[in-house]
Amino acid sequence: MSDPSLSADNISQAMTELSDAFDFYLRDDASSLGSDSELNGMAPYRKTDRYGFIGGSSLQNGQDHLPVVLIRRRETKWLEMTAHWEKTMARRYRKIKLLCRKGIPSSLRARCWPLLCGGQAKMERSPGKYQELLEVPGDPQWVETITKDIHRQFPFHEMFLSPEGPGQQGLLQLLKAYTVYRPQEGYCQAQGPVGALLLMHMPPEQAFWCLVQICDHYLPGYYSPQMEALVLDSEIFTALLHRVCPKAFKHLQKHGVGPLMYMPEWFLCLFARTLPFPTVLRVWDAFLSEEVGKFEGCELPLSKGVMPRLPVHDVPISEGDLERECRIQLGKLCQTQPKFQYNPKQRLSGAKAIFDVQQLEDAQYNKTGKEIHTHTFHIPKIKVDPPPSSPKEQKRASEVQGQKKEQKRKKPDTRGKTFHAFEHPKGRRERKLEPEATRTKSSFYLEA
Numbered sequence: 001m002s003d004p005s006l007s008a009d010n011i012s013q014a015m016t017e018l019s020d021a022f023d024f025y026l027r028d029d030a031s032s033l034g035s036d037s038e039l040n041g042m043a044p045y046r047k048t049d050r051y052g053f054i055g056g057s058s059l060q061n062g063q064d065h066l067p068v069v070l071i072r073r074r075e076t077k078w079l080e081m082t083a084h085w086e087k088t089m090a091r092r093y094r095k096i097k098l099l100c101r102k103g104i105p106s107s108l109r110a111r112c113w114p115l116l117c118g119g120q121a122k123m124e125r126s127p128g129k130y131q132e133l134l135e136v137p138g139d140p141q142w143v144e145t146i147t148k149d150i151h152r153q154f155p156f157h158e159m160f161l162s163p164e165g166p167g168q169q170g171l172l173q174l175l176k177a178y179t180v181y182r183p184q185e186g187y188c189q190a191q192g193p194v195g196a197l198l199l200m201h202m203p204p205e206q207a208f209w210c211l212v213q214i215c216d217h218y219l220p221g222y223y224s225p226q227m228e229a230l231v232l233d234s235e236i237f238t239a240l241l242h243r244v245c246p247k248a249f250k251h252l253q254k255h256g257v258g259p260l261m262y263m264p265e266w267f268l269c270l271f272a273r274t275l276p277f278p279t280v281l282r283v284w285d286a287f288l289s290e291e292v293g294k295f296e297g298c299e300l301p302l303s304k305g306v307m308p309r310l311p312v313h314d315v316p317i318s319e320g321d322l323e324r325e326c327r328i329q330l331g332k333l334c335q336t337q338p339k340f341q342y343n344p345k346q347r348l349s350g351a352k353a354i355f356d357v358q359q360l361e362d363a364q365y366n367k368t369g370k371e372i373h374t375h376t377f378h379i380p381k382i383k384v385d386p387p388p389s390s391p392k393e394q395k396r397a398s399e400v401q402g403q404k405k406e407q408k409r410k411k412p413d414t415r416g417k418t419f420h421a422f423e424h425p426k427g428r429r430e431r432k433l434e435p436e437a438t439r440t441k442s443s444f445y446l447e448a
Contacts, residue, residue, distance in 0.1 A: 051277050052200065054156045075105045078112060085115050089355045096351070100289035103282050110202040116288040117218070118354040119209035130205045133177035142179040142187045146172055149189055153196040160196065170204045171196050177208055182215070188223040190268030191215075197272050197280070214270075217348045218287070222268060228342035230267060234259035235329040240317060290350045 114120035159167035198207035221229030
């Protein structure tokens with residue numbers, strides 16, 4: 001006899017309850033989601049999209065796929081550039097920047113991102129360092145905090161489903177190694193999505209050094225306890241928002257919504273938990289190749305999408321405008337907060353600046369044979385001039401120079417000497433006969 005509990009109606013009702021419970025869990029823990037691709041279309045939750053998300057929107061929408069011929073052409077260009085990376089960065093950086101804006105092929109991001117941010121060079125310069133960091137037990141407080149946050153990072157990605165899987169365990173080791181490598185900074189909760197996104201594309205050791213480069217060069221001061229760099233960038237963004245969209249600025253100001261209420265989710269996580277995943281990858285391509293100032297360009301369209309009814313003025317914002325606004329806001333913060341110590345010059349503007357710094361460090365390392373750390377200041381060579389001479393010595397030197405000028409060069413004595421300049425000996429005989437002919441001629445007229 002068949003079990004009545006296994007009828008078709010009961011099965012359909014159980015599936016409906018399971019789907020409702022699944023949706024309730026999504027709404028309840030929405031803050032821990034990785035991106036919008038995890039929320040759209042959860043019906044086929046047992047299938048994954050091309051990025052590895054369970055039930056992602058890429059399963060239904062495949063219109064954004066590029067032609068295979070174009071993808072292969074871009075892959076060929078990137079393979080040629082990465083094969084001669086130093087030469088390409090030194091001579092053809094503009095082409096790299098242009099191709100990064102078009103989007104790095106998905107098959108080559110694991111190769112290009114470490115080269116762009118300098119993580120590959122950092123890893124080659126420190127062989128075995130990551131393994132040494134893994135062997136250190138680390139601070140128990142940080143390890144406990146990281147363990148609590150691991151399950152929140154992209155919970156619907158196939159790589160981070162199981163607590164014992166390679167995703168969560170690899171992320172735990174990566175973040176713990178960073179707390180050992182930078183004990184003064186420790187662990188920031190926003191580093192979880194960044195490290196998880198890196199682990200989706202590359203091995204743990206490469207992901208670790210890329211995270212180090214992002215924290216040290218791209219976003220210095222973001223993950224520190226004071227977060228002074230984030231405070232400065234929030235003031236810069238507020239000024240730009242007032243310039244581009246004044247009504248949005250007044251609306252947020254009226255309701256007491258400051259930039260620090262929504263910006264940390266954008267900047268600290270590098271938009272990994274805010275934008276659709278394909279867009280996140282494109283933003284990271286441009287972010288690693290150019291500079292952090294491009295984030296202000298990403299935030300302004302994002303704020304327009306949040307408040308679409310408010311008018312947005314098409315005001316061009318150049319790099320000079322960002323630098324000028326940075327100086328203005330930095331001066332205001334230093335006046336209002338005397339303990340504010342962040343210096344924007346610590347931030348390197350993109351892959352080219354990082355590449356130049358690494359080339360300089362390699363040259364110094366080859367000369368001295370010792371590792372040169374970043375931001376090392378060298379004492380310049382001092383040239384000491386001789387002491388000034390006394391008045392008597394100056395007078396004597398002037399007299400000697402005057403005597404040298406008075407001494408003129410003697411001309412050679414040429415009286416009674418004949419100088420001949422000719423090419424052939426025949427000319428010499430003719431020239432010697434000329435005086436005799438003239439004497440005979442003159443004597444003939446005298447005799448006459």
